[in-house]
Amino acid sequence: MSDTAADPRLLRAPPKRGIRLSWADERLRAIVWQVLVLGVVGGIVWWLVRNTQHNLEVRRIATGWDFLSREAGLPIAEYVIPYTPASTYARALLVGVLNTLKVAVVGIILATIIGTLLGIARLSKNWLLSRIAGAYIELIRDVPLLLQLLFWYTLLQALPSPRQALHPVEGVFLSNRGLRLPWIEWQDAHSFALLGLVLGAVITFFYARSARAKQMADGQPRKIWPAALGLIIGLPVLIWLGFGAPFTGDIPALRGFNFAGGMAVTPEYFALLLGLVTYTAAFIAEIVRAGIQAVAKGQWEAAEALGLPRGLIMRKIVLPQALRVIVPPMTSQYLNLTKNSSLAVAIGYQDIVSIANTTLNQTGQAIEGITIIMVVYLTISLSISLFMNWYNARIALVER
Amino acid sequence: MAEITAEATTPRDVPESPAEPRRPPMLAVGPVAWMRANLFSSWISTAVTLALAYLIIRWAIGFVDWAFVNAIWSVPVTEQGAQTQACRALDHAGACWAVITEKHRFILFGTYPYEEHWRPALCILLFIGLYIVSAMRRFWRPALGLIWLGTLVVIGGLMWGGVLGLPYVPQERWGGLVITLILSTFGIALAFPLSILVALGRRSRMPAIKMLCVVYVELIRGVPLISLLFMASVMFPLFLPEGVNFDKLLRAQVAIILFAAAYLAEVVRGGLQALPKGQYEAAEALGLSFWQKTGFIILPQALRLVIPPLVNTFIGMFKDTSLVLIIGIFDLLTAGKTAIIEPAWQGFGVEVYITVALIYFVFCFAMSRYSQSLEAELNRHRVR
Numbered sequence: 001m002s003d004t005a006a007d008p009r010l011l012r013a014p015p016k017r018g019i020r021l022s023w024a025d026e027r028l029r030a031i032v033w034q035v036l037v038l039g040v041v042g043g044i045v046w047w048l049v050r051n052t053q054h055n056l057e058v059r060r061i062a063t064g065w066d067f068l069s070r071e072a073g074l075p076i077a078e079y080v081i082p083y084t085p086a087s088t089y090a091r092a093l094l095v096g097v098l099n100t101l102k103v104a105v106v107g108i109i110l111a112t113i114i115g116t117l118l119g120i121a122r123l124s125k126n127w128l129l130s131r132i133a134g135a136y137i138e139l140i141r142d143v144p145l146l147l148q149l150l151f152w153y154t155l156l157q158a159l160p161s162p163r164q165a166l167h168p169v170e171g172v173f174l175s176n177r178g179l180r181l182p183w184i185e186w187q188d189a190h191s192f193a194l195l196g197l198v199l200g201a202v203i204t205f206f207y208a209r210s211a212r213a214k215q216m217a218d219g220q221p222r223k224i225w226p227a228a229l230g231l232i233i234g235l236p237v238l239i240w241l242g243f244g245a246p247f248t249g250d251i252p253a254l255r256g257f258n259f260a261g262g263m264a265v266t267p268e269y270f271a272l273l274l275g276l277v278t279y280t281a282a283f284i285a286e287i288v289r290a291g292i293q294a295v296a297k298g299q300w301e302a303a304e305a306l307g308l309p310r311g312l313i314m315r316k317i318v319l320p321q322a323l324r325v326i327v328p329p330m331t332s333q334y335l336n337l338t339k340n341s342s343l344a345v346a347i348g349y350q351d352i353v354s355i356a357n358t359t360l361n362q363t364g365q366a367i368e369g370i371t372i373i374m375v376v377y378l379t380i381s382l383s384i385s386l387f388m389n390w391y392n393a394r395i396a397l398v399e400r
Numbered sequence: 401m402a403e404i405t406a407e408a409t410t411p412r413d414v415p416e417s418p419a420e421p422r423r424p425p426m427l428a429v430g431p432v433a434w435m436r437a438n439l440f441s442s443w444i445s446t447a448v449t450l451a452l453a454y455l456i457i458r459w460a461i462g463f464v465d466w467a468f469v470n471a472i473w474s475v476p477v478t479e480q481g482a483q484t485q486a487c488r489a490l491d492h493a494g495a496c497w498a499v500i501t502e503k504h505r506f507i508l509f510g511t512y513p514y515e516e517h518w519r520p521a522l523c524i525l526l527f528i529g530l531y532i533v534s535a536m537r538r539f540w541r542p543a544l545g546l547i548w549l550g551t552l553v554v555i556g557g558l559m560w561g562g563v564l565g566l567p568y569v570p571q572e573r574w575g576g577l578v579i580t581l582i583l584s585t586f587g588i589a590l591a592f593p594l595s596i597l598v599a600l601g602r603r604s605r606m607p608a609i610k611m612l613c614v615v616y617v618e619l620i621r622g623v624p625l626i627s628l629l630f631m632a633s634v635m636f637p638l639f640l641p642e643g644v645n646f647d648k649l650l651r652a653q654v655a656i657i658l659f660a661a662a663y664l665a666e667v668v669r670g671g672l673q674a675l676p677k678g679q680y681e682a683a684e685a686l687g688l689s690f691w692q693k694t695g696f697i698i699l700p701q702a703l704r705l706v707i708p709p710l711v712n713t714f715i716g717m718f719k720d721t722s723l724v725l726i727i728g729i730f731d732l733l734t735a736g737k738t739a740i741i742e743p744a745w746q747g748f749g750v751e752v753y754i755t756v757a758l759i760y761f762v763f764c765f766a767m768s769r770y771s772q773s774l775e776a777e778l779n780r781h782r783v784r
Contacts, residue, residue: 034608041612048639055638126445127438128452142764143757144719146726147733151757154749158492339624346726353626366634373627381622 052367067363068093074358076350078266089359096355097376103269103351104338104380107276111337112330114277115284122289133285140282146343148279153271153347162258171251171262179265180252189243193236200231207231268349272341280337284330291326292318323395331388335381342377352376470494474501482744499748500755503739507756510575510730516567519558520578526555527581535770548589555582571647575730577759579649583721583731587656588714594657595664600694602665603672613665620662625723628655633727652724660717667709671702707778711771715764722760732756 023029056063068090075085080098083091121133140148157176159166165175171182184190204227211222240246252262295318303313344351353373360369440446470490475498476483487496500507509520530551533539539547559578562568574582601613620628632655637645646654675698683693703710722733730738736756740749 030606034606037612038608051641052638055642058642124448125438125441126448128449132452132456138765138768139761142715142719142761142768144722144733144760146722147753147757147760150733150737151750151753154753158747158750342624342626343723343726345626353624353630357630360634366638370627370631370635373630374623377624377627378619378622 061364061366063365063367065368067359067365067368072359072362074355074362076355078269078350089363092355093352093359093372096350096352099349100338100341100344100351100353100376100380103272103276103341103344103349107273107280107337107341108334110273110277111280111284111333115281116288118281118285119288119292122285123292137282137285140279141286145275145279145340146346149271149275149343149347152274153267156267156271162254165254165259171249173252173254173259173262175259176267177258178267179270180259181263181265182252183250183263185248185250187243187246189240189246192243193240196236196239197232200233200235204228204231266349268344268347271347272344272349275343276337276340279340280333283333283336287326287329287333288322291322294325295321320395324397327388327392327395331385331392334384334388338380338384339377342373466493467495472496472498474498477502481742484744484748487748495751496748497751499740499745499751503745503752504755506576506739507732507735507752508576509578510735511573512575513567513569513573516561516569519561519566519569520574520576523555523558523578524581526551526558527578527585530585552586552589571649574649576735577732579724579729579731580718580721580733583649583653583656583724583729584714584718586653587660587717587721591657591660591664591717594661595668596699598661598665599668599672602669617662617665620659621666625655625659625720626726628659629723629727631655648727649729652727652729656717656721656724659720660713663713663716664710667706667713668702670709671704671706672698674705675702704778708771708775711767711774715767715771718763718767719760732759 020028055061069088071086072089072092073085074092076083076092076095078099079095080102081091081095083095118133118137121129122137124130124133156178159174159176162173162175162177165173165180167173173180204224207227208224211224215221250261250263252259252264254260299317299321300313303317308317341351342353345354345357348354356369356373359372360366363369439449471494472487472490475486475496482498482502484496484498487498490496505514505517508524509517512520530548533547534544557563558566559574560569560571598613598617601609602617604610604613629652632651633648636651636654640646679697679701680693683697688697721731724731725734725737728734733756736752737749740746740752
């Protein structure tokens with residue numbers, strides 16, 4: 001090998017050719033093609049922009065982002081941050097973004113849990129359970145989501161009025177005004193307890209990391225669950241007790257024609273969440289099933305031969321390998337759920353699409369309105385992609 | 401150690417005579433054994449089976465009562481319209497299928513002139529025939545393109561009319577299932593060639609072309625279809641010179657094509673990447689030009705690799721055409737939703753949505769089963 005490397009003929013750099021002015025030269029062809037394509041695309045874009053400018057002038061449609069600071073005057077039924085119709089368009093759009101995030105985040109968490117359970121049920125040795133999961137998956141996947149949303153919304157609207165509300169458990173009411181759940185009266189103590197929970201989780205994370213590093217060094221496994229339990233559950237409880245353990249239940253009750261108190265879930269949000277979760281869970285179930293099936297049977301057998309208990313095999317051997325198959329398609333399901341939440345406009349949940357659509361109808365500024373929708377979704381999509389790519393890289397197989 | 405070895409080597413239970421012929425295992429085969437293995441293998445499994453069986457039987461009895469036993473199949477129609485008091489008297493204890501009996505023509509054909517309903521009906525059959533022919537492998541040859549072209553021309557002629565003595569029907573009056581089929585069929589037929597070009601462009605060595613394709617695919621895949629449909633319905637007219645205008649259906653169709661092409665391009669790219677590099681190099685070594693190499697060597701193999709995900713994308717696109725409801729195009733779902741706007745029929749949405757869902761389900765389920773069988777068939781050479 002070293003002989004050939006030393007061969008002076010091979011050390012010589014390849015001759016540098018200039019670009020010949022001939023169609024036979026590949027590089028020249030590439031340049032001509034690219035200039036041509038860019039020219040055509042640029043020309044079309046320029047033509048469209050010129051048409052648009054002309055049309056906007058003729059129709060006297062204002063352009064620019066001034067409308068954002070004007071009073072919106074559009075009523076929004078559901079908001080996370082304070083909002084009145086006297087607020088500005090910018091604030092209305094922000095409320096819309098937050099509403100989208102509210103349904104997307106809760107939807108992703110619930111769909112992941114239900115989808116994983118369904119995927120495992122599909123693989124169950126129990127024939128009935130596996131068949132029911134299979135039938136559910138097939139049925140849900142073959143009907144358009146929009147139709148399912150309309151169906152759920154119609155069903156929820158057909159529920160009895162608050163006076164005859166369904167009342168399955170004490171404090172829970174289901175009526176055509178939506179769902180009412182008991183809640184607690186939020187006080188400072190609860191906020192601090194929540195802070196303690198987050199703090200405990202962060203400390204546990206670092207503690208587990210150092211414990212793992214020590215185990216890598218000396219091979220001694222260390223129990224982390226007592227400390228984790230103390231930090232994640234004990235710390236918030238201690239803080240709460242330190243504040244005198246305030247607790248007042250906020251139980252919904254019927255007052256006149258509607259309920260008072262408790263946590264209200266509107267029929268629109270409930271229908272949208274129900275539709276998104278049941279639909280996405282069916283797709284996630286298939287991904288989870290495929291992922292678990294992708295782990296070779298020999299892995300189970302080898303782990304069993306080592307004498308590992310079943311739970312450890314699942315956690316340390318099978319799941320890490322299944323996750324490599326599961327995470328990339330799961331990412332696109334999360335993206336799909338987020339994008340599908342835009343169907344809210346069909347059932348009257350005021351997400352960003354719905355509010356931007358009302359805005360563009362009121363102001364006539366179509367280009368700005370649709371740009372806002374696209375930018376919001378692109379930002380959300382890219383953020384989820386980046387996070388999941390980071391996670392995927394973390395769990396990816398480390399090869400030489 | 402010595403003890404164990406001694407014990408292990410000492411023959412203990414050596415039978416004196418040959419063992420008695422054992423009885424065949426009664427519970428190893430047959431339905432009882434199957435149930436023991438698959439339904440009652442442990443006490444958890446037994447509990448799950450019993451709980452599920454109870455729930456299913458209860459639900460099934462309730463559903464049969466609602467959908468068949470207590471259901472009303474038709475109501476008298478007077479000059480004031482349909483008399484739905486009988487249905488309302490049921491108070492959700494039974495289904496009111498009368499809404500389907502009364503409105504099924506509207507749901508399938510929209511506002512198409514009543515006497516001419518055979519035309520969209522024939523078109524629906526032609527579409528289904530086209531799908532069946534395309535699904536058969538012996539028709540997978542260039543002539544299939546001609547069959548498609550011919551059928552689509554016939555469908556256009558039937559829908560618009562104005563030829564062969566058929567009265568002209570403007571496009572505004574089309575509706576129902578046929579619109580869903582038009583949007584999805586044309587959408588896929590036109591998006592597919594475009595997606596191949598984009599996928600090739602994304603793998604091109606020319607940076608400008610590659611960048612254009614990447615931006616196109618990622619931009620479209622990053623936004624929901626609704627935003628593209630809004631763009632088609634409110635922004636598109638601004639893009640065109642004054643006086644030029646396309647109708648709404650065509651604009652929605654363009655949006656669906658652009659949307660589908662981005663998703664299909666990613667599937668096709670997967671096939672291009674999965675093909676061994678040797679195939680590319682061998683084609684180049686033979687001195688084939690780029691288009692010869694792509695057309696004769698690469699695409700036939702790459703597309704075959706991705707047929708199952710392609711069909712899955714087709715199913716997704718078929719379902720996604722229902723989104724045109726939001727910009728007010730009269731497809732199957734919009735027709736169903738409009739059918740229950742009439743005061744007499746308000747409140748019978750569940751019946752209508754179940755019927756419409758059944759139609760979508762039949763199409764999608766057929767496609768998904770077809771994709772599974774095709775996958776098994778195409779992978780047969782890999783199974784040893």
